[in-house]
Amino acid sequence: MFDQQPGLGEEALNKVAELGLASQLDDVENLDVDIKTDAFKLIQGEVDSVTIDGNGLVMQGDLRVEELDMYMSSVAINPLSVALGKIELTKPTEASVRAVLTEADINRAFNSDYVRQQLQQQQIHVQSQPVTVDAQQVNFRLPGEGKVALNASVMLRETGQIHQVAFSAVPRVSASGQTVTLENVEYGNNEELSPELTQALIEETSEILNLSNFDLEGMTLKINNLQIEAGKIILQAEAHVEQIPSG
Incomplete structure (x- = not known):
């Protein structure tokens, strides 16, 4: 039984790593670090494995991750x-x-x-006339079948009119594994609004899904697989780790 308990060295390492990772996040619901080693290996600077399990991690740009699991050996x-x-x-x-x-x-x-500021004062053309639009509300959906869908209410500053913009698309991971692009875009009834506005929303969607948003200090991620299910997105990735963040 006692053999299953972490040693004092492991407990200290776990706490240091947990505090360091938490310092890189805006909010944390749960974060557990499990480092496996023993006193002799630790003196030699050897660690068998590091497992990180997190829930409700809020990163830069107010991006929350429901689950984050990381393993290194x-x-x-x-x-x-x-x-x-x-x-x-x-x-x-x-x-x-x-x-x-x-x-x-x-x-x-x-x-x-953070994102709403990016979607304010967009300069587009409506019926050949330059206008300024602000995104009022964005509703992002994951309907399944590998697609993402978005509806947005936008206001024309010059007239105060509210218009709706909608599209669905299929996210694809770039060859580098660093970015996500949207393909097979299907437009909703975007009335007379310029495609420039829809393109701005598409680009912002891609930006939110880009893995650079998930990078922590000393870690760089590369996406291997992006799985879209009804209500959630599952990312499988590799991380190049140069440092484990310290508080």
């Missing part, structure tokens, strides 16, 4: 750094990552102050 650390309350890697390592975003998470990001 054969990690080399500077044993002296632990005494200073840090985990310093002596060489980079690779990690596998799984992240789940819900429909509510992405709607939260779209309607955050």
Whole structure:
């Protein structure tokens, strides 16, 4: 029974890593770090594995992640750094990552102050006349079948009129694994509004889904797979880890 309990060295490492990761986030509902090693290996700077499990992690741009799981093995650390309350890697390592975003998470990001500012004062042409539009409300949906869908209310500043913009599309991961683009875009009844506005919304959708939003200090992610289900998006990725954030 006692063999299953983490050693004092592991407990200290877990706490340091948890505090460091939490310092990179705006909010955390739950965050657990499980580092496997033993006293002899730790003195030599060897760690068997690091497992990170998080729920309700809020990152930059008010982007919330429902679930984040990360696993890395054969990690080399500077044993002296632990005494200073840090985990310093002596060489980079690779990690596998799984992240789940819900429909509510992405709607939260779209309607955050950060993104709303990006969708204000868009200059477009309506019937050959230049106008300025502001996005009032964005409703992002994950209807299933590998698609995303978006409805937005926009106001023409010059007239105060409210118009609706809608489209659905299929997200695709770029060859580099760093960005997401929207393909097979199907437009709703966008009335006489210029496609420039719809394009701005498409670009903002791609930006929210880009993995650069999920990068933490010392970690760079590359998407392997993007799975769209009804109500949620599941990302499978690899992480190049140069440092584990320290508080």
